[in-house]
Structure formats: C-alpha cells, structure tokens
Amino acid sequence: MSELALLEIDGATATLTLNRPEARNALSIDLIGAIDARVAELERTDGVTVAVMTGAGRAFCAGMDLKAVLGDPEAPPRLLGSLARLALRIRALPQVVVAKVNGAAIGGGCGLTCVCDVSITHADSKMGFPEVDLGVCPAVVAPWLVRKIGAGRARHVLLTGGIVSGRHAHELGIVDRVVASRDELDTAGDELARRLAGGGARALAATKGLLNELDGSLDASVGERGATLSAEVLATPEARAMLTERFGC
Amino acid sequence: MIRVEHEDHIACVTLARPDQRNALTPGMLGALADAVRNAPSSGARALLLAGEGRVFCAGFDLTLCRESPNGSVMRDLLSGLSGAIRAMRGLDIPVVIACHGAAIAGGCALLGGADVVVADRGCKLGYPVVRLGVSPAVSAPFLRTAVGDGACRARLLETDLIDGERAHEIGLVHELVKTREDVLPRAMEVARALGTKPPWAIAATKRWCNELTPAGGAQRALEVSLSLTGGDEERALLEKVWGGNA
Numbered sequence A: 001m002s003e004l005a006l007l008e009i010d011g012a013t014a015t016l017t018l019n020r021p022e023a024r025n026a027l028s029i030d031l032i033g034a035i036d037a038r039v040a041e042l043e044r045t046d047g048v049t050v051a052v053m054t055g056a057g058r059a060f061c062a063g064m065d066l067k068a069v070l071g072d073p074e075a076p077p078r079l080l081g082s083l084a085r086l087a088l089r090i091r092a093l094p095q096v097v098v099a100k101v102n103g104a105a106i107g108g109g110c111g112l113t114c115v116c117d118v119s120i121t122h123a124d125s126k127m128g129f130p131e132v133d134l135g136v137c138p139a140v141v142a143p144w145l146v147r148k149i150g151a152g153r154a155r156h157v158l159l160t161g162g163i164v165s166g167r168h169a170h171e172l173g174i175v176d177r178v179v180a181s182r183d184e185l186d187t188a189g190d191e192l193a194r195r196l197a198g199g200g201a202r203a204l205a206a207t208k209g210l211l212n213e214l215d216g217s218l219d220a221s222v223g224e225r226g227a228t229l230s231a232e233v234l235a236t237p238e239a240r241a242m243l244t245e246r247f248g249c
Numbered sequence B: 001m002i003r004v005e006h007e008d009h010i011a012c013v014t015l016a017r018p019d020q021r022n023a024l025t026p027g028m029l030g031a032l033a034d035a036v037r038n039a040p041s042s043g044a045r046a047l048l049l050a051g052e053g054r055v056f057c058a059g060f061d062l063t064l065c066r067e068s069p070n071g072s073v074m075r076d077l078l079s080g081l082s083g084a085i086r087a088m089r090g091l092d093i094p095v096v097i098a099c100h101g102a103a104i105a106g107g108c109a110l111l112g113g114a115d116v117v118v119a120d121r122g123c124k125l126g127y128p129v130v131r132l133g134v135s136p137a138v139s140a141p142f143l144r145t146a147v148g149d150g151a152c153r154a155r156l157l158e159t160d161l162i163d164g165e166r167a168h169e170i171g172l173v174h175e176l177v178k179t180r181e182d183v184l185p186r187a188m189e190v191a192r193a194l195g196t197k198p199p200w201a202i203a204a205t206k207r208w209c210n211e212l213t214p215a216g217g218a219q220r221a222l223e224v225s226l227s228l229t230g231g232d233e234e235r236a237l238l239e240k241v242w243g244g245n246a
Helices: A029-044 A075-092 A108-115 A142-149 A151-160 A166-172 A182-197 A201-214 A220-234 A237-247 B026-038 B062-067 B072-089 B106-113 B136-147 B149-157 B164-170 B180-195 B199-212 B218-227 B232-245
Strands: A005-010 A013-018 A050-055 A096-101 A118-122 A126-128 A163-165 A177-179 B002-007 B010-015 B046-051 B095-099 B102-104 B116-120 B124-126 B175-177
Touching: A005 A029, A013 A029, A013 A182, A029 A075, A050 A182, A075 A108, A075 A220, A096 A108, A096 A182, A108 A118, A108 A126, A108 A142, A118 A166, A118 A182, A126 A166, A142 A151, A142 A220, A142 B199, A151 B116, A151 B136, A151 B180, A151 B199, A163 A166, A166 A177, A177 A182, A220 A237, A220 B199, A237 B199, B002 B026, B010 B026, B010 B180, B026 B072, B046 B180, B062 B072, B062 B232, B072 B106, B072 B136, B072 B218, B095 B106, B095 B180, B102 B106, B106 B124, B106 B136, B116 B164, B116 B180, B136 B149, B136 B218, B164 B175, B175 B180
Parallel strands: A013 A050, A050 A096, A096 A118, A118 A177, B010 B046, B046 B095, B095 B116, B102 B124, B116 B175
Antiparallel strands: A005 A013, A126 A163, B002 B010
C-alpha cells in the first residue's frame, strides 16, 4: 500500500502531500495518523524553514471521511479529536506552513488550510464549509476560521455554508493568494515558498510563536471542546438520518 | 412601530416608523427584543430585520430625551438597545439584517446582533454620537467581534460615517448590493436560504460562534454608556442639537 502522506525535503523547503487521491484525500483516521507522523518528522528536522502542504491528485482535501465512520458510534469522536490534535500540532511547527490548495478544500480540508500560516490557490478551486448543509456542525474548524478571517466574517461563512470558488474564497479572506489557473499554481507556490524560506528561520519561528500566543492557537481545550460538540451533533438522530440519506448507506 | 410578519418560516421584523426614519424609542426597542425572542416559538427558522421607508434606521429618537433632563429616557434607550442586540445574538436561528440607505448610531449598533448584514454600496453607517456627549460604548463588545479591535476603535471614536463599500471592507457588512431597493429582496433570499438549512446544525454552529468569541462585557459596556446620561456635557451638547432643530 502506498504511503498516505508523503514528505519530501528539498533544501530549506519541505513538501507534505496528502496521498489518498482515490478518496479526494478525505480525512480518515489512517490519513490523519499518516499526516501526524509526517508532522512529527518535521518537528525533528533541522534546516527546514518552510513546509508546503498539498494534495495528490485533483483535490486538496475533501474533508472528514464521514461516510467511513457512520456505522460506528465510537468512531466520529475519535476522528474529530484526532483532527483537532493534528491541527494544533501543525500550528505549533516552527516552520512556516503553506497550504498549496491544488483543488477542492472542503469542510475539514478547508479548515486545514486555515491552520496553515499562508495559503495559495487558483481561481477555480472549490473551497468552503458546507457542514451546516449536511446537518453537522463545523466546530473543530470554526476556531481556525475565526483566527483566519475574524469572528464576524467566520459567523457569516459558517452559517451560510456552501462551497465557493478559489477566487471568492480569496475575497472572503479564507485564502491569502489566488492565481488565475491551476497551471500557474505550482510555479507560484514554489516562488512563494522560496521567498518565505529567504527569511531568517529563527525570526520566522519566533514571530509565528508570538502570533500563536496572541490568538490563543495553542489552547488545546478549544479544539477538544470543538471535537466534542461536533461529535454530539453528528450523533443526533436528525444528523445521522441526513448523512445516511446523503451517502446512501 | 415594530411590525412582525411570518413568511416561509421567516420572521420578518420591521422597524415601521418611516416618517421619523425609524428613529428608535424605548418602546420600539422593547418590542423588538420581544419579537426576536418570540420568533422561534412561532416556527421561524430565520429572522429578518428591516426598516420601512428610505433608510434602515437613523438611531435614537433624541427629541424624546428633551423632556427628561435627568437622562431617564436616554437610559431606557441604551438599556433597550443592549437588550435588543443581546436578544438577537442569543437566538438559535440566524438573524439577517437588511440595512438600506442608512444605519446611524443606535441603528448601526443593531447590526451587532446580526449573523449576516446586507447593505447597499451607498449606505451610510456609523456611530457619530460622541459629539452629542453620548458614549457608544454599549456597542463596543458586539462591534469588535464583527470587525476586530482596530476598526472598532476607529468607528466608535470618529464621528464621520462610512459608506457600504467601506463597511464591507471592514466586515461590518457581509453582502453588498447596488442600490437601496436591492437590499430587502436580497436579504430575504439570504434569510430563506438560511431557513432551509438543518436547524440543529445552525443552532449548534451559532452557539459555538458565540462561545468562541463571546461579546464579553456587554453589561459593563452598557454601564459605561449609562454613566454619562443626565450629565452636564451630554445635556449641553444635546441642547445644541435641539437648538439647531428649533
């Protein structure tokens, strides 16, 4: 079986690739575990200043793999809790983390892009938080969106649900940079990573650390509470009925 | 002066005092808070707040304060405003505000209770009340969660108004439409769309948003605004306004 998450290091830049393209890189327990292991490697790696996170295949990340966990009531809290812990671990990395959003970044996948320090996508990618449309609550990703775009805009985006283009996501502040087409993304992403890696590694890490302190990023209790809330909503008969109908299982 | 109608599971609450640009009275603010609190029990899945006539809301009806030199009407207005905003925020269904033409002072403060604000590009918004000796502190806890601390500080301390485009840039307005006539139809569309979403997911998400960024200090903020009522500065500055109108 191929590795679910890949890590390549090229000088001062590392690339972490979500590698479950047949499932549009949907976040299963195994994929989250594989990403977590790669993040742990980054924690131990000296000389890397910038880490680029991206997805293999057409999608960046289709979100939580809810279909796979619907049958087991124990599984959703585990999955949501592991995503909350992974998000915190990514945020705490000393490297500047760039989300290179190659395609759809939906729900938990869009949340991951907000955990990263800087994000770039192309005009036609699909991004957003359609959780409320599915009868679930985006409680794990909400704190990260609030930190990214502010509380008022986050409230609007999360309650409105739906999916928007990369261009619109950029207008909403969900993503920092947008290029005109998919063809331009790799070059622009490389250029962005190179420019970021030109900064002093210690200066970047110190600045990122202070920003994490200021916005409460490293408060694990928020993520835990979000995971609990999200799992509670997911466990309601209404939500389960809606998801079962949606996924046809 | 507060009209409540139900349409397609939307509670449509209208400030209906168009001849006075929907200037707020203590009675209107109390009725607004009641209408907001009662909306879910009538089966509404979203609440739309709008204003009748040329503008959404011109703020407090200051002429009422003229008859109460001890500041009691101003106190009722400020407490009523805080209560109405808190009622909107505490609601389990989403609140959409159709903000057309102008939202001034207390009218602008009402936006702090909204989950989604739709406004026209030329709409005038702001809190020009310090020149009346009134402190807009009551709005601060809600405004800062909407637009962040920097923009909040500027808006509350400066007395000039901003237009809809600028309000959209700072995050006070979420959706812009071209003209004031476009505001209500678009806001209704937004409310209808929100009203079709699973109510349990909307309620959980709204509560979590409130918990993540609590509008902390709402009571304290109200007290700061109340502390100036009936004072010499406020009376002197308000009298200038009345003198100008006379």
